[in-house]
Amino acid sequence: MGPRLGEVLETARVVSLPLRSRFRGLDHREAMLFEGPAGWTEFSPFVEYDDAESAAWLAAALDFGWRDAPAPRRDSVRVNATVPAVPAAEVEGILAHFPGCRTAKVKVAERGQSLADDVARVAAARTALGPEGRVRVDANGAWNVDEAEHAVHALAEFDLEYVEQPCATVEELGELRRRVKYMGIPIAADESVRKAEDPLAVARAGAADILVLKAQPLGGIARALSIVREAGLPAVISSALDTSVGISMGLHLAAALPDLEFDCGLGTAALLAVDVTDDPLLPRAGQLPVRRVAAQPELLHEFAAPPERADWWFARLERCWELVG
Numbered sequence: 001m002g003p004r005l006g007e008v009l010e011t012a013r014v015v016s017l018p019l020r021s022r023f024r025g026l027d028h029r030e031a032m033l034f035e036g037p038a039g040w041t042e043f044s045p046f047v048e049y050d051d052a053e054s055a056a057w058l059a060a061a062l063d064f065g066w067r068d069a070p071a072p073r074r075d076s077v078r079v080n081a082t083v084p085a086v087p088a089a090e091v092e093g094i095l096a097h098f099p100g101c102r103t104a105k106v107k108v109a110e111r112g113q114s115l116a117d118d119v120a121r122v123a124a125a126r127t128a129l130g131p132e133g134r135v136r137v138d139a140n141g142a143w144n145v146d147e148a149e150h151a152v153h154a155l156a157e158f159d160l161e162y163v164e165q166p167c168a169t170v171e172e173l174g175e176l177r178r179r180v181k182y183m184g185i186p187i188a189a190d191e192s193v194r195k196a197e198d199p200l201a202v203a204r205a206g207a208a209d210i211l212v213l214k215a216q217p218l219g220g221i222a223r224a225l226s227i228v229r230e231a232g233l234p235a236v237i238s239s240a241l242d243t244s245v246g247i248s249m250g251l252h253l254a255a256a257l258p259d260l261e262f263d264c265g266l267g268t269a270a271l272l273a274v275d276v277t278d279d280p281l282l283p284r285a286g287q288l289p290v291r292r293v294a295a296q297p298e299l300l301h302e303f304a305a306p307p308e309r310a311d312w313w314f315a316r317l318e319r320c321w322e323l324v325g
């Protein structure tokens with residue numbers, strides 16, 4: 001079945017990849033990569049996540065490295081451009097890294113910024129994409145219900161495709177959804193799925209119209225597929241700012257879904273200044289091909305994390321290994 005720990009340790013490497021712009025307060029992305037019989041795989045919970053939460057990411061990494069992914073139902077996946085909380089003047093430059101993407105996801109509600117910053121950034125994205133483009137926003141749960149309602153009103157003129165995780169809790173999402181329903185702007189749940197004790201609670205409460213799913217935090221492709229099946233809501237598959245190896249895991253999840261009506265947040269390799277392969281999963285003509293990715297030894301070496309960071313990741317791997325069981 002699964003590997004022995006020694007087998008994982010044999011190929012495991014830790015990288016620290018510079019980002020093109022700050023994202024989630026980061027300017028480098030650390031990730032652990034290792035190779036199983038099914039191919040290269042990625043274990044990259046954010047460094048502040050505790051072991052219990054990170055164990056699901058390890059289960060996903062082991063699943064993708066040691067078991068074949070489900071049969072793909074499509075050979076390419078349309079992706080959105082991901083726009084970090086940059087000044088409006090930088091939006092065009094970001095979008096240029098996502099050639100052919102008709103959809104942009106714009107980060108909003110960044111700490112230290114104002115609603116006017118969000119309005120300017122979203123306006124820039126709408127101007128760049130034109131009236132046929134699709135613009136969605138992601139607040140990562142930062143607004144309370146009143147702030148979210150106010151922001152939705154301020155952003156509605158840019159014709160939003162949906163608002164992702166406007167508030168932190170399922171109750172707040174449900175309340176906001178009732179308040180803005182008349183405007184026809186759907187609510188998507190992200191953290192309320194991937195960080196919740198019960199990922200189906202938000203669907204059961206009728207608090208969201210769309211689920212955003214990430215393969216690693218949900219424990220892998222099979223578990224994410226069963227959440228979609230049981231929730232009965234449309235799904236958007238997204239990355240967690242993974243390397244191209246982790247993106248490939250998300251792509252195989254997106255490719256296995258019976259229905260995929262929204263563009264997926266899997267174009268984020270474009271936010272990295274370097275990757276672990278010289279054939280990265282970068283959007284072309286607004287899409288990614290569904291394929292596996294091999295990490296290249298010379299890039300793993302060139303962008304290796306400092307020794308003390310690698311030691312930290314190996315210790316984390318061993319602690320999470322105990323929890324996965």
Ligand SMILES: O=C(O)CCC(=O)c1ccccc1C(=O)O
Nearest residue numbers: 082105140238239240241265268
């Ligand atoms: O969905 C996307 O466009 C990219 C992924 C993304 O935004 C993201 C990346 C890392 C951590 C959290 C998130 C998020 O969707 O909140």
Ligand SMILES: [Mg+2]
Nearest residue numbers: 138164165190
């Ligand atoms: Mg999100």
